[in-house]
Amino acid sequence: MDTNDLISKLSDDLEPVRPTASVQKSSFYWIIASGILVLGSILLFATIRPDILKQLNTPAFIAENISILLAMALGIIAAFRLSVPQPKIDLHTKLLIITSTMIWAFKITHTFLQTEQLTFLHSETACLIDLALIATLPAGFVLFSLRRAATTHSFWTGYAGIMAATSLAALVMRYICPVDSAAHLFIWHFLPVIVLTSLGAFLARILLRW
Amino acid sequence: MFKESETKETRVKRWSALMIAVQKGDKAAYHQLLSEITPFLHIFLTRRLFNKSSIDDVVQEILLGLHKARHTYRPEQPFENWLFGIARYKTLDAMRQHYKKEKNEVSSETDETFSALLANKDNREAVQDIHNALDQLPTRQRKIITLAKIEGHSLAEVANIEGMTKSAVKVTIHRAYKKMAEWLVKNGYE
Numbered sequence: 001m002d003t004n005d006l007i008s009k010l011s012d013d014l015e016p017v018r019p020t021a022s023v024q025k026s027s028f029y030w031i032i033a034s035g036i037l038v039l040g041s042i043l044l045f046a047t048i049r050p051d052i053l054k055q056l057n058t059p060a061f062i063a064e065n066i067s068i069l070l071a072m073a074l075g076i077i078a079a080f081r082l083s084v085p086q087p088k089i090d091l092h093t094k095l096l097i098i099t100s101t102m103i104w105a106f107k108i109t110h111t112f113l114q115t116e117q118l119t120f121l122h123s124e125t126a127c128l129i130d131l132a133l134i135a136t137l138p139a140g141f142v143l144f145s146l147r148r149a150a151t152t153h154s155f156w157t158g159y160a161g162i163m164a165a166t167s168l169a170a171l172v173m174r175y176i177c178p179v180d181s182a183a184h185l186f187i188w189h190f191l192p193v194i195v196l197t198s199l200g201a202f203l204a205r206i207l208l209r210w
Numbered sequence: 211m212f213k214e215s216e217t218k219e220t221r222v223k224r225w226s227a228l229m230i231a232v233q234k235g236d237k238a239a240y241h242q243l244l245s246e247i248t249p250f251l252h253i254f255l256t257r258r259l260f261n262k263s264s265i266d267d268v269v270q271e272i273l274l275g276l277h278k279a280r281h282t283y284r285p286e287q288p289f290e291n292w293l294f295g296i297a298r299y300k301t302l303d304a305m306r307q308h309y310k311k312e313k314n315e316v317s318s319e320t321d322e323t324f325s326a327l328l329a330n331k332d333n334r335e336a337v338q339d340i341h342n343a344l345d346q347l348p349t350r351q352r353k354i355i356t357l358a359k360i361e362g363h364s365l366a367e368v369a370n371i372e373g374m375t376k377s378a379v380k381v382t383i384h385r386a387y388k389k390m391a392e393w394l395v396k397n398g399y400e
Binding site: 006007011014016022086152 | 237240279280291299
């Protein structure tokens with residue numbers, strides 16, 4: 001087909017479209033929707049740790065919550081910033097991705113350094129499974145939202161989106177799992193976030209193609 | 211309409227306004243926008259694609275991509291950024307597909323032509339020219355063509371003899387044909 005014919009055809013077939021929501025709106029909707037989905041799942045299938053009230057009075061626990069929430073927020077904002085075509089990733093978005101990654105790098109390094117002995121108890125693998133399961137709904141939702149857009153940087157878009165989803169799951173895990181040992185948190189809570197994020201980024205290269 | 215005297219900023223602002231109208235379903239604005247950006251896409255691709263014959267195809271892929279992604283344009287984003295984001299994405303896609311195709315396929319037409327020439331023992335001059343073209347090839351390419359096309363070994367057999375994969379043998383044959391064709395053209399063949 002000649003290019004002029006194609007232009008005529010596309011023009012003749014044109015239908016109005018609803019523009020994608022702004023980055024702020026998209027991020028806000030995702031946080032609210034994912035929060036509701038995850039909360040509903042927890043109330044149905046899990047129990048809150050018995051010492052939660054004590055933990056919420058601990059500055060370290062609060063600081064951890066804030067850092068994970070920050071990583072989640074930065075990740076989802078970066079994902080929606082990257083969801084539209086652009087020739088290259090701008091500095092602002094790069095900083096969002098780097099900062100959320102550094103938060104997790106710091107947490108992982110910090111807990112690893114506090115670990116006295118690494119053990120891989122079979123009984124503790126439940127936390128990894130729980131984290132992956134909790135992350136599934138928000139991850140699915142973010143990939144669905146991003147697929148409706150048109151990213152030209154699918155790897156980093158997927159990375160940022162899945163980082164947000166796994167961060168949310170890791171945050172929820174801290175309210176379910178009563179084990180606070182550094183070794184346990186390092187192996188079964190925090191390291192899986194980076195592993196699942198990386199896997200999700202490679203999956204996104206296929207899922208977000210258009 | 212596009213004016214040569216128009217500054218780049220004015221033109222991009224105008225395209226942005228046209229794109230907003232396109233999102234609302236304005237067909238005339240769409241026709242105007244696509245007609246105006248097409249020459250710029252040609253220039254963009256001329257600088258990036260080695261295979262000039264595929265420029266029109268890639269321009270059309272970009273226009274189709276723009277059509278598919280038209281809901282993603284945000285007015286706060288410079289239109290040029292958005293447009294060339296799509297253009298870059300589709301160009302890389304086209305280059306990847308071209309490379310994949312080149313790696314996996316030998317043009318069957320080329321294969322038939324050379325096979326027929328090599329097998330045509332009646333036209334001694336043509337056969338001699340083909341063999342002269344063969345002599346110009348690097349040793350490995352010459353050996354592979356000889357094994358596959360003169361001695362009649364299958365691709366699997368050639369791959370086994372040379373310690374290569376079948377895909378690598380195909381790519382080598384394709385490149386050898388290209389070199390032979392260039393030599394023949396240089397020496398008076400069409």
